[in-house]
Amino acid sequence: MKYNIDSRGYYGKFGGAYIPEMLYPNVEELRENYLTVMEDPSFQKEFNSLLKDYVGRPSPLYFASRLSAKYETQIYLKREDLNHTGAHKINNTIGQILMAERLGKKRIIAETGAGQHGVATATVCALKGLECVVYMGEIDIERQAPNVARMKMLGATVIPARSGSKTLKDATNEAIRDWINNPIDTHYIIGSVVGPHPYPDMVAKFQSVVSAEIKSQLLTQTGKDAPDYVVACVGGGSNAAGAYYHYLENTDVKLIAVEAAGYGVNSGESAATSVLGKEGIIHGSKTLLMQTDDGQITEPYSISAGLDYPGIGPMHAHLFDTGRAEFVAITDNDAMNAGLELCKLEGIIPAIESAHALAIFEKKCFGKDEVVVLSLSGRGDKDLATYISHFNLI
Amino acid sequence: MKNRIQKTLANNQKIVSIYFTAGFPNLNDTCTILEKLEKAGVDMVEIGLPFSDPLADGPTIQESSTQALKNGMTAVRLFEQLKDIRKTVSIPLVLMGYFNPILQFGVEAFCQQCKAVGIDGLIIPDLPVDVYENEYKHLFESYGLLNILLITPQTSDTRIRTIDSISKGFVYMVSSASVTGSQKGFGEAQTAYFQRIASMGLKNPLVVGFGISSPETFAQAIEHTNGAIIGSAFIKHLREFGVEKIDQFIEKIRGH
Ligand SMILES: Cc1ncc(COP(=O)(O)O)c(C=O)c1O
Numbered sequence: 001m002k003y004n005i006d007s008r009g010y011y012g013k014f015g016g017a018y019i020p021e022m023l024y025p026n027v028e029e030l031r032e033n034y035l036t037v038m039e040d041p042s043f044q045k046e047f048n049s050l051l052k053d054y055v056g057r058p059s060p061l062y063f064a065s066r067l068s069a070k071y072e073t074q075i076y077l078k079r080e081d082l083n084h085t086g087a088h089k090i091n092n093t094i095g096q097i098l099m100a101e102r103l104g105k106k107r108i109i110a111e112t113g114a115g116q117h118g119v120a121t122a123t124v125c126a127l128k129g130l131e132c133v134v135y136m137g138e139i140d141i142e143r144q145a146p147n148v149a150r151m152k153m154l155g156a157t158v159i160p161a162r163s164g165s166k167t168l169k170d171a172t173n174e175a176i177r178d179w180i181n182n183p184i185d186t187h188y189i190i191g192s193v194v195g196p197h198p199y200p201d202m203v204a205k206f207q208s209v210v211s212a213e214i215k216s217q218l219l220t221q222t223g224k225d226a227p228d229y230v231v232a233c234v235g236g237g238s239n240a241a242g243a244y245y246h247y248l249e250n251t252d253v254k255l256i257a258v259e260a261a262g263y264g265v266n267s268g269e270s271a272a273t274s275v276l277g278k279e280g281i282i283h284g285s286k287t288l289l290m291q292t293d294d295g296q297i298t299e300p301y302s303i304s305a306g307l308d309y310p311g312i313g314p315m316h317a318h319l320f321d322t323g324r325a326e327f328v329a330i331t332d333n334d335a336m337n338a339g340l341e342l343c344k345l346e347g348i349i350p351a352i353e354s355a356h357a358l359a360i361f362e363k364k365c366f367g368k369d370e371v372v373v374l375s376l377s378g379r380g381d382k383d384l385a386t387y388i389s390h391f392n393l394i
Numbered sequence: 395m396k397n398r399i400q401k402t403l404a405n406n407q408k409i410v411s412i413y414f415t416a417g418f419p420n421l422n423d424t425c426t427i428l429e430k431l432e433k434a435g436v437d438m439v440e441i442g443l444p445f446s447d448p449l450a451d452g453p454t455i456q457e458s459s460t461q462a463l464k465n466g467m468t469a470v471r472l473f474e475q476l477k478d479i480r481k482t483v484s485i486p487l488v489l490m491g492y493f494n495p496i497l498q499f500g501v502e503a504f505c506q507q508c509k510a511v512g513i514d515g516l517i518i519p520d521l522p523v524d525v526y527e528n529e530y531k532h533l534f535e536s537y538g539l540l541n542i543l544l545i546t547p548q549t550s551d552t553r554i555r556t557i558d559s560i561s562k563g564f565v566y567m568v569s570s571a572s573v574t575g576s577q578k579g580f581g582e583a584q585t586a587y588f589q590r591i592a593s594m595g596l597k598n599p600l601v602v603g604f605g606i607s608s609p610e611t612f613a614q615a616i617e618h619t620n621g622a623i624i625g626s627a628f629i630k631h632l633r634e635f636g637v638e639k640i641d642q643f644i645e646k647i648r649g650h
Binding site for chain 1 (some may be wrong): 445446447449450452456460463468469470492493494495496497499520521522523525528543544545546548549550553562568571573618
């Protein structure tokens with residue numbers, strides 16, 4: 001297990017739980033219980049049946065023939081965009097709401113960037129009748145208005161995060177402060193493979209259903225259960241973690257992580273953490289993060305709210321550090337063009353986050369017979385306003 | 395040789411300690427504030443090294459940190475400002491900062507600088523106890539720095555005993571389950587908690603922090619413990635009056 005978590009909660013030198021003492025009991029309760037709860041047959045049964053009947057899993061693995069023809073390679077899209085609520089985020093929130101229930105929690109908090117995780121959390125709270133509070137950066141509230149409305153319809157309270165860059169990082173700070181203030185009855189549903197141990201591992205395990213399905217679907221469709229490449233965008237890294245999970249130790253499968261370059265890696269307006277980041281501590285985890293020489297966390301930028309985060313999960317920091325995954329940075333423009341191209345070639349409107357992953361085909365050549373599985377992490381409905389203004393569509 | 399923190403707490407039954415963010419309200423107020431606090435009879439000061447993402451802090455300290463960073467405060471600047479502080483200030487000084495800026499500075503270099511300017515202890519809220527023990531304890535100790543650890547109402551008795559056994563200066567009792575500054579007053583739950591910890595017979599003195607904002611909360615906090623730390627309320631004072639009337643603020647909190 002070179003690339004997965006060790007018994008101390010680290011991926012190589014990354015991970016751990018760098019948390020104030022005020023959070024220790026909450027995080028420790030989770031750490032002590034999460035594996036036992038997840039392995040419990042009754043948990044597995046409920047988790048799997050909700051994934052099937054409520055989320056609509058397995059999500060299709062779709063051979064994108066026109067896209068493949070254009071780029072002269074074999075492209076399979078893992079259709080997480082077809083999940084209930086429109087992204088991979090729901091895999092994690094279903095798992096965590098069942099966890100919260102078993103830990104006896106009555107109140108749920110979450111942070112959200114694009115609003116997909118907020119919607120997925122509000123959804124499972126409605127499903128279970130639990131109180132739900134979602135923190136969202138003020139800027140994200142503006143650029144992801146439909147998702148704010150969705151959360152409210154689902155009964156959640158959306159609280160604007162007004163500090164710092166007013167985006168995902170700050171929403172996460174506010175959620176953590178809420179948890180400090182409400183240590184007993186509240187569970188914090190983190191939305192990616194970030195935060196203190198055991199979150200990165202727990203979220204990766206809930207998302208690992210994605211690569212479990214890819215394996216069996218690929219076997220049926222191609223006769224081989226492993227592709228040559230798995231490509232995914234990385235904000236915090238949960239859709240990537242899910243798509244990589246069962247291939248982590250199989251080094252014949254090359255992993256590509258796509259980060260958001262914003263206006264360009266050297267423009268000063270970017271979220272390409274692997275290029276711009278250094279080792280440090282963010283949100284309770286030792287990982288790579290964008291920061292000043294003085295150790296202040298930098299405000300990132302991306303057109304995509306879900307990738308607008310100055311860190312990456314510790315698993316990805318380790319995959320970068322060891323060279324297990326190749327990291328590629330894609331600009332706003334290239335992502336938007338790739339998104340539009342998928343609409344035209346395949347009739348699929350992707351989330352702008354996923355469009356970053358799609359832009360890999362303009363950046364990198366793949367062999368004619370090579371199989372590339374790409375995590376289409378979400379659908380683009382939430383991004384219509386951004387597409388409209390970027391392409392002057394109306 | 396005893397550290398200044400230990401001496402102060404040994405001599406003094408009930409200490410008043412003040413927290414302020416370095417670089418707030420103005421970049422170069424640090425030494426003036428420290429000197430005025432000592433003159434006003436404050437027993438110990440925590441100097442906050444501002445951080446962009448202070449997870450354990452409420453709005454008042456967050457805003458002061460943002461302002462301090464805007465003013466240009468950095469660890470390098472702070473050490474420069476403090477280089478002659480021991481010529482004018484003799485009370486114990488504790489540096490409080492989040493771990494990431496210290497990591498970037500270099501933990502050993504940071505300890506070296508602390509010792510050079512006369513810092514007596516460190517409070518690093520997001521440096522977990524086990525990481526401190528395994529990786530940094532020897533460093534801190536070799537520079538004569540006391541690492542101050544926190545407990546909260548949710549901390550188990552076993553963990554409190556562990557923290558007590560590792561601690562050498564005092565145990566920092568967080569008054570309630572909350573970030574800094576959020577209390578209006580202390581209710582029965584808090585006084586019961588103060589009493590419960592006081593009766594555990596720990597080897598370290600207890601100093602209460604978070605939510606002490608008035609003569610009443612101060613009096614409640616020190617009734618069963620060895621002192622109290624006032625942070626957000628003092629920051630608000632600085633915001634309103636700058637470095638003026640610091641003596642009046644301290645007199646008022648003390649309740650005479
Ligand atoms: C559709 C979609 N893809 C990707 C992401 C990025 O998150 P992660 O890197 O955790 O998959 C988000 C986050 O909001 C998202 O909504």
